[in-house]
Amino acid sequence: MRKRSNKLSLFVLTGCLLTGLFSCTKDLDKQPTNGVTTAIQYETVAGYKQSLATIYGSLVYTPTSTGSNGFLRDYWNMQEYPTDEAVSTWNDDGNVAIYHQLSWSADLPAVAMVYTDMMNTITLANSFIIESADTKIEARGFDQAAADSVKEFRAEARFMRAYAYSVLMDTYGNPPFATDTTLAAGATPKQIDRKDLFNFIESELMDIAGKLPTPGTNEWGRADQGADWALLSRIYLNAKVYTGTARYTDAITYCNKIIESGQYALMSHYSWLFMGDNSQGNKEFILPIVYQNNNEVNWGGTNWLVLGPAGVTELINGLSGSWNEFRFTQSIPKLFPSFDTTIDKRALFYTEGQTLEATTITNQTNGFSSYKFRNINRDGSAITQNNTFGNIADIDFPIFRLPEIYLTYAESVLRGGSGGNVTTALGYINQLRGRAYANDPSSKEGNITAAALTTDFVLDEKAREMYWEAQRRTDLIRYDRLTTDTYLWDWKGGSLAGNAVSSKYNLFPIPTADLLANPNLKNTNY
Numbered sequence: 001m002r003k004r005s006n007k008l009s010l011f012v013l014t015g016c017l018l019t020g021l022f023s024c025t026k027d028l029d030k031q032p033t034n035g036v037t038t039a040i041q042y043e044t045v046a047g048y049k050q051s052l053a054t055i056y057g058s059l060v061y062t063p064t065s066t067g068s069n070g071f072l073r074d075y076w077n078m079q080e081y082p083t084d085e086a087v088s089t090w091n092d093d094g095n096v097a098i099y100h101q102l103s104w105s106a107d108l109p110a111v112a113m114v115y116t117d118m119m120n121t122i123t124l125a126n127s128f129i130i131e132s133a134d135t136k137i138e139a140r141g142f143d144q145a146a147a148d149s150v151k152e153f154r155a156e157a158r159f160m161r162a163y164a165y166s167v168l169m170d171t172y173g174n175p176p177f178a179t180d181t182t183l184a185a186g187a188t189p190k191q192i193d194r195k196d197l198f199n200f201i202e203s204e205l206m207d208i209a210g211k212l213p214t215p216g217t218n219e220w221g222r223a224d225q226g227a228d229w230a231l232l233s234r235i236y237l238n239a240k241v242y243t244g245t246a247r248y249t250d251a252i253t254y255c256n257k258i259i260e261s262g263q264y265a266l267m268s269h270y271s272w273l274f275m276g277d278n279s280q281g282n283k284e285f286i287l288p289i290v291y292q293n294n295n296e297v298n299w300g301g302t303n304w305l306v307l308g309p310a311g312v313t314e315l316i317n318g319l320s321g322s323w324n325e326f327r328f329t330q331s332i333p334k335l336f337p338s339f340d341t342t343i344d345k346r347a348l349f350y351t352e353g354q355t356l357e358a359t360t361i362t363n364q365t366n367g368f369s370s371y372k373f374r375n376i377n378r379d380g381s382a383i384t385q386n387n388t389f390g391n392i393a394d395i396d397f398p399i400f401r402l403p404e405i406y407l408t409y410a411e412s413v414l415r416g417g418s419g420g421n422v423t424t425a426l427g428y429i430n431q432l433r434g435r436a437y438a439n440d441p442s443s444k445e446g447n448i449t450a451a452a453l454t455t456d457f458v459l460d461e462k463a464r465e466m467y468w469e470a471q472r473r474t475d476l477i478r479y480d481r482l483t484t485d486t487y488l489w490d491w492k493g494g495s496l497a498g499n500a501v502s503s504k505y506n507l508f509p510i511p512t513a514d515l516l517a518n519p520n521l522k523n524t525n526y
Contacts, residue, residue: 042131045146051128052153055160056221058121059289060301066116067109069093070300072289072397072470074113078171078508079470082482084331084489086468089310089324089364100361101494102483102501105509106526112511114171118164122178125161129154129180155211159223159231162204163399166235169197169242170474173507176514176521190520195243198235205232216263220279221290221396226263229254230286230400237408238478248417255409256419258286264402266431266441270346273401274305274373276318276383276394286400293394294386302395305373305468310364312350318375318383319391327367329490330357332467335460339368344446346436346464348372358490372468403432403465411458426450429458432465455479477506 041047062068069077073093080086081099091097094110104111130136132154137147168175177192177200192200205228212218215226233254239247258264265283267273273284291301306317308325328349333339333356336347350369358367375383375393383394406428413420430447437446448457459479463472473482481487483505488498504525515521 038131042136043140045142045149048128048132048150048153051124051131052156055121055124055128055157056290058117058124060291060298062117062120062300066120067094068113068116068300070298070304071114071117071121072302073300073304074110074117075167076304076468076470077110078114079473080326080468082505083472083476084329084492085463085472086326087329087358087361087367087491088326089362091362097361100491102492102505103494104505106512106515106523111508112513114167114508115175115511115514118168119176119178121164122161123183125157125164126178126180126183128157129161130184132157152211152213155208156223158204158208159212159228162201162208163231165197165201166231169194169201169235170238171508172510173524175510176518188518188520191522198239198242201235202232215258215261216283221288223287226258226261227287227400229257230405233258233405233408234400237412238474241478246415248412248415249419250417251408251412252417252419255405255412258402258405259409264405266402266435268435268441269378269439270436271348271372271374272378273398274395275378276375277377279396284402285396285398286402286405288396288398290396291393293383293392297387297389297392302373302375302393302397303391305397306375306393306395309350309369309371309373310367311353311369312371316350316371316374319393322369324364327354327358327364327369328467329367331489332463333368335463344436344464345439359496361491370468398469404462404471406432407458407462407465410453411455414453414455414458422450422453426453429453429461432461436464482506 041051059071062070068074077093077096077099081088081096082102087100088097094113095108096110098104098108099110132150134151137150142150165175173194174191174197176189177197178189182189209225209228212228213224215224215229218224233251235242236247236251236254239245239250263283264286267282267284272278273282278285279288279290289301291298291303303319306319307323309317310322310324310327312322314321333347333349336349337343338347339349339351339356341347348370350371353365354368355366356368360366373393373395375395377383385392409420410425410429413422413425426448430444431441433446433448434443435441437443459475462475476482476487479487483501483503485500488500490496490498492498493501502525509523509526510521515523
């Protein structure tokens with residue numbers, strides 16, 4: 001049995017990055033160009049694991065030729081800047097300042113980045129799935145134990161493909177649909193309807209669940225059944241947006257599977273979750289993106305979340321001084337009982353020299369900032385830098401963590417899903433608040449009553465618990481608040497007072513470059 005304390009090492013990536021397999025649909029039929037043939041790469045289980053690490057590593061590394069900043073930074077920009085959770089000082093990263101205005105077009109460079117990142121991951125996964133087919137395993141003469149390992153790796157590759165497609169389904173709606181079959185045939189991918197893509201993702205996750213390691217037994221940074229169930233719960237929570245049909249009962253079912261597995265628990269201190277040693281003793285993360293400062297130099301991962309917040313000094317963030325890039329609108333700090341951690345310890349706001357209101361969007365001192373992500377150990381000691389830059393974060397980022405499951409359960413119950421109840425939902429929410437108020441999930445401090453537990457409360461609580469974790473845009477869309485006048489914030493739609501915009505901005509368009517490259521693709525409403 002593998003232990004979660006074993007951390008997936010991305011060091012193996014140095015020998016197997018498939019630099020020819022990047023992103024755009026016109027490149028989906030490319031083969032490895034680094035001189036390592038498939039016959040050599042896949043002659044051992046270690047070679048298969050190397051290539052599997054490349055798939056996971058595609059969330060960390062992005063070939064410089066794509067223009068991407070790295071998946072986490074690109075996705076964070078897309079999920080946070082169109083919302084109340086962040087405004088940008090700069091207008092780089094592909095002109096992301098347009099995100100505040102909710103007025104982008106298919107020509108905006110930033111729009112292409114997450115699309116590129118995820119198509120890259122899908123291409124790598126498709127290639128791996130082809131090379132791990134039963135016929136290939138048999139032809140390469142693996143014994144039963146080795147064959148079983150490769151089949152488990154294949155399930156992980158399919159999970160990563162499903163995750164990438166879930167991101168595309170959420171952000172672009174109906175992307176090109178490339179599978180191992182289309183890749184093997186060299187076919188130009190056709191566009192898939194959003195509802196059909198939902199069904200594909202669901203069927204993949206259902207099929208591979210029993211083929212993945214049981215919860216908590218895979219290496220840290222690799223998918224297991226818990227990650228599979230977490231992704232199912234996430235797509236079911238948002239199913240009405242994706243398909244027109246609510247699936248709250250199914251969301252509860254998969255939340256229950258995660259919780260009842262007994263493998264996950266809240267960490268006692270909220271701040272520890274976002275420090276450089278957050279992989280230690282952490283049973284709260286269900287699946288993280290792994291960052292190791294001795295293995296990669298990356299300005300688009302958690303480095304972005306440490307250095308990007310405006311004003312935060314190196315004595316606090318554990319790296320160098322702030323890039324003075326992003327801040328909150330006033331809406332987020334106002335969700336907390338105070339602007340410091342004296343009451344709710346999640347209120348990790350940096351206020352020195354910062355105003356509450358971002359009256360000027362490009363003024364780095366307008367809007368509170370945050371020191372949520374810090375590259376130090378939880379005991380306050382420095383993280384050893386094993387790289388020539390001396391300024392790289394070691395913080396792992398949660399794709400899924402247990403509080404999301406608690407919040408999904410509560411919202412799904414309140415929206416009428418069966419298989420759960422309000423009493424249990426209240427208990428989960430109060431565990432989050434006990435931890436937030438007293439560093440103890442069992443504490444009564446901060447607890448609310450059943451009468452206070454509403455869907456609006458859950459949305460606000462998720463903002464308090466998971467701000468800057470790249471989920472806000474999706475949440476506001478589910479509540480029909482991203483583009484409507486139901487909820488306004490500073491700079492929504494490009495005005496300080498905020499204004500409603502066209503509902504088409506609930507989705508991003510497929511980039512113009514791919515529309516030109518693939519005649520099968522088209523945008524609706526753009």
